[in-house]
Every structure is written in C-alpha cells, then in structure tokens.
Amino acid sequence: MRWLKKTIVVETRGKGLYPITRQINQVVLPWKIQEGICYLYIPHTSASLIINENYDPSARQDLEAFLENLVPEGESWHRHTMEGRDDSPSHMRSILTATSLSIPIDEGVLSLGTWQGIYLFEHRSRANQREVFIRCLDAA
Amino acid sequence: MRWLKKTIVVETRGKGLYPITRQINQVVLPWKIQEGICYLYIPHTSASLIINENYDPSARQDLEAFLENLVPEGESWHRHTMEGRDDSPSHMRSILTATSLSIPIDEGVLSLGTWQGIYLFEHRSRANQREVFIRCLDAA
C-alpha cells in the first residue's frame, strides 16, 4: 500500500467551470497506481468540484447559466454581503455541488467515464488562486 | 488489507430513481469485510447516485417530481440540446446529486441507516445501461 499526495493550484478568472482533468492526470499518471482510489478535496467555500460532460462546450455554458439562475445574486434577504453580491450565492452554489470526490483508479488511470471530465467551479466574480488537494491510495 | 472491486450494470427504462441496494449487497456481502469502506462511482454524466428513504414509495415519487420542477426542460437559454430536451437538464440534475459516495462497512455489511437505500438516478428519458463501479477497502 502506498499513500501519495500533492496539491495543485488552479488560476481562475471569474465565475465558471475550469477543466482540471489534465492537471490532475499530470499528477496521478506518474504515480503508476495499479488499483486504488483518488480523493479530490477543495479547501474553499466559494469554489467547488464537479464531474460532468467533457465534450461539448455548450454543456458547460448551460451548467454555468443554470447555477446562475438557480441561485440568484442580490436577493433582498441576503445578509452575508460583506464581500459583495456574489458572497452568499457563492457559498450556496458550493453546497449544491461537491467539496470532496472519490474516483477509482485502475491500471494507472482515473476510471472516468468516456464523457466525464473533472471541473473546478469558481463561484466568485474576481480572479482567485484555488487549491485542490489530491490524495491517492495505491491499494496494490 | 484487501482491495475488492466489481462493476454492476443497472438497466434503466427512462427517468427516475432505481433502487440498487440489493444489487450492491449481492456484491459486497460475499466479500465478508470486517471493517472498511465501500466506494460507489457512476461513470456517467446524465445519471447519478443518491442515498435516501427506502421505505415509502411516495418519497421516491416526490424526489423525482422535485428534480423535474427544479431543473425544467426546454428553457429558451439551453444551448446543449443535440440529444434532445433532456440533454442539458440531465447534466444539471447530475451535478446537484452525487457522482461518488463512500459508505462505511462494519461486520460485513454496509452501515446504512435504518431508512436509507441507495438509488441510481436516471436523468434521461430513454432506456440506458448504466454502470456503477464498486470498490471496497477491507481495512482489517
């Protein structure tokens, strides 16, 4: 059994989905894990993780528009507005998506489905440096 | 320590919640895992996993109706409609629920709560063959 870990940094430039599959593969592939699991964890409260369709960019645009509509900014009842209109909605959008993910690894690679990609979902309007913790258990 | 894995296939016949606890137990119980964890992973972007009430069928119907209302099909701003009206909404419904779950195992069985069942949530209108990856860590 081996335990492997690394933290990656994702530079965001405002709200939206940032594909991170390639960046994660660059970390995980060299570890040559025969079988095991990969844990992803985002230590932020206004950015989150999702796994979704990796092929057609319009799918990504629809997901971004969807969360924008589902969790509107500037509601009269928002109290937590210290850091701006996007403050509270960014937390709401985070809890509806994922803070932690566990992805199986087989024969060295993440067992993502054919159409699956991993994304960091930035919920703040301004640019940010976001960390993603990668931890892998090599069970072989 | 042991690492155990198997993939099950769930036949869906349109949108809705499909109970899979029994199918998962048929895989996990024979492994006789004294203590550890079971990872479930769905390699699809238009079907997802949830854990919810296992007893009264009306709870399931309400959950299905709820997602149908929360994420309507046919919105004018949907761009990703190549595969039909349910294409983009199926991705939206996926990111609101779970792609990966981790369930403790104690004395051979999944430590689900009394009322908990595991469901595959099909978000597409047509029938599909859906895979669920089961990975278990026997920590004994």
Place this chain on the structure above:
Amino acid sequence: MRWLKKTIVVETRGKGLYPITRQINQVVLPWKIQEGICYLYIPHTSASLIINENYDPSARQDLEAFLENLVPEGESWHRHTMEGRDDSPSHMRSILTATSLSIPIDEGVLSLGTWQGIYLFEHRSRANQREVFIRCLDAA
C-alpha cells in the same frame, strides 16, 4: 496502516446548520494520524452534511434561508406527507447536499481550508438525535 472509527451524536433542535468541526476534532486529534483520510457519513435521510464558511454567522443564516426557499414546504404535489409538511422537503434538501464526505488528514489534523467548517444540516422541524459515523484511514 490503521483503521479508526467512532460514532458521534449531534443533538438538534429543529431545522438549521449545526457546527460539528469541534466535535469531530475531539475524536480525530487524539488518533494522531500522520497522513490519511477521514470519512464522514450520516445514516439519516432528513439530515445531511456540508462543509462551508465557518466565520461569519450571517453566511449560515443565508444558507438556511436559501434551502428553505429553494425547496418549499406544502407544495400541492407532495405525496409523502405522513410525518408532516417538512417530510418530503427534508429528503429533497438531503439529496442536494451531502451524505458522505472525505477530508484529507495531514500531520494529525483535518486539512480543512482556513474558512471551512463542517456542519450537520438538520432538515426536520422537531428535535432529533443525529449520528455521524467517523472513519479514518491512517495511511502511514
């Protein structure tokens, strides 16, 4: 490798977010896990887990109000109302948030972000005793 486990009980007094980071730390810190992962699992279908902003109480109030608005009680189409108006909505709110979480551990402590706290989200109006299963893998 070590496998460590304990169950904590959280007393809730109606709907809302209950901070449980301290209670979890009281369990995890004495285990002195050099590196590994902590699995949290809630064996209930009308309470869930989230990780979110730990600093300003107004963020918590907004999250509570948000779910209250997003998943209204008393909808005419609700069928699962045996246990009251909050019955079906409590399941809906559960599937939008998390039943299981996996948090990395480094040098003995949970690797939460600076602003992150762990919360139990009670979705029922009445008081409850809620269990949270804590399982840790010490990978050292």
